[in-house]
Amino acid sequence: MAKRGKTVVDGAKGVIAKVPAPSPNPMTNLIITDIALRAGGTLLRHTLERGAVGAKLGAKKAGQVVKGRSMMQTLVGTAVARIATRSVPGAIVVGGGLLIKTLVDRKRAKSAQVEGSVALDEQLERGKKA
Numbered sequence: 496m497a498k499r500g501k502t503v504v505d506g507a508k509g510v511i512a513k514v515p516a517p518s519p520n521p522m523t524n525l526i527i528t529d530i531a532l533r534a535g536g537t538l539l540r541h542t543l544e545r546g547a548v549g550a551k552l553g554a555k556k557a558g559q560v561v562k563g564r565s566m567m568q569t570l571v572g573t574a575v576a577r578i579a580t581r582s583v584p585g586a587i588v589v590g591g592g593l594l595i596k597t598l599v600d601r602k603r604a605k606s607a608q609v610e611g612s613v614a615l616d617e618q619l620e621r622g623k624k625a
Contacts (some may be wrong), residue, residue, distance in 0.1 A: 565618075
């Protein structure tokens with residue numbers, strides 16, 4: 496039987512073990528990592544949101560729409576994402592709900608487009624003021 500070479504993960508483990516941590520205190524390193532991951536996630540989320548909206552509105556307006564999100568929209572989005580990522584049943588419920596919403600919107604495409612445009616314009620105005 497031929498010997499298998501190192502996988503990329505095995506190679507990475509060896510390299511990561513040699514990289515010195517920023518602080519000798521492991522709790523400080525954990526806090527630094529947590530902040531870096533959250534900031535990176537936020538930047539990625541905003542970039543994806545602007546990209547999704549920017550295809551129709553343009554980059555500047557998309558940024559204003561993202562800024563114009565209300566606190567309630569942010570909290571609901573966070574709660575739904577947390578439900579979806581914490582368990583398989585949660586992911587099924589949230590995914591199913593999104594699928595149903597998409598199918599209903601497609602069925603009544605004209606009215607859904609008008610409702611979405613009105614909501615988007617309101618959010619855009621809030622973003623201009625922010």
